[in-house]
Amino acid sequence: xEIFRTGExxxxxxxxxxxxxxxxxxxxEHRAEGCIACAACTVACPANAIGMETDTAAGNRIWSIxxxxxxxxxxxxESCPTGAIRLSDDFELAVGSKADLTxxxxxxxxxxxxxxxxxxxxxxxxxxxxxxxxxxxSAEEADRLRLTVSTCPACKRxxxxxxxxxxxxxxxxTKEPExxx
Ligand code: SF4
Ligand code: SF4
Numbered sequence: 411x412e413i414f415r416t417g418e419x420x421x422x423x424x425x426x427x428x429x430x431x432x433x434x435x436x437x438x439e440h441r442a443e444g445c446i447a448c449a450a451c452t453v454a455c456p457a458n459a460i461g462m463e464t465d466t467a468a469g470n471r472i473w474s475i476x477x478x479x480x481x482x483x484x485x486x487x488e489s490c491p492t493g494a495i496r497l498s499d500d501f502e503l504a505v506g507s508k509a510d511l512t513x514x515x516x517x518x519x520x521x522x523x524x525x526x527x528x529x530x531x532x533x534x535x536x537x538x539x540x541x542x543x544x545x546x547x548s549a550e551e552a553d554r555l556r557l558t559v560s561t562c563p564a565c566k567r568x569x570x571x572x573x574x575x576x577x578x579x580x581x582x583x584t585k586e587p588e589x590x591x
Contacts, residue, residue: 430499435482437500440475442515444494447471447531451486451495460486464519469528471517477503478511492537522562524569529562 421428430436452462452473459479464471486495505511519528520535539556546552558566 428501430501434497434499434501435484436498437477437503438475438480438482438486438495439498439500440473440495440513440515442473442494444492445473445515445517446492446494446533446537447473447515447517448491448534448537450489450491454485454489456483456485457481466519466528469519471519471531472514473517474512474514476512478508520560522565523557523560524565525562527562535559 447462449462452460457479459476459481461474461476462471463474482497484497487497503511517531517533520530520532521527522529539559542555542559543552546555561569
């Protein structure tokens, strides 16, 4: 009678799907179409399972994940600004070859609006420009912000130096010649 009252204590898996609990931390699923290649997940990942390689010569950035290193902590999901990576219910990670544990996505780099050299993922530049333009008070300000975002760090630094030199601050910072008493 006790056995009948308890019911089935086993599951049909692997012949039927295995139910998992709510908030189960399974295989991180990456949606390349929603990803802007910002590298936030790369920085957040404590196991170095997520990597990012920028190749300016080829004009691209390669995002990759190694499921063999993942510890299913969920920090990539927490840090992603676009929800492009989420932990799924999938726990079946067995593969025939170690290479099959790796997934990659390739993103094109945007060219600097000033020097023309590739410097950051085009999707990331576009994402930041759209975010900033929402707070712009005019179309001109939105254009100026987009131009700033589309300029590489080296060109921004050069522009800052020109700006400071134009203000005459450079002159004040140069050492005054020592006078003899
Ligand atoms: S779940 Fe944790 S260990 Fe796995 S890829 Fe995301 S951040 Fe890295
Ligand atoms: S944090 Fe999200 S948007 Fe940024 S690289 Fe990772 S998956 Fe892509």
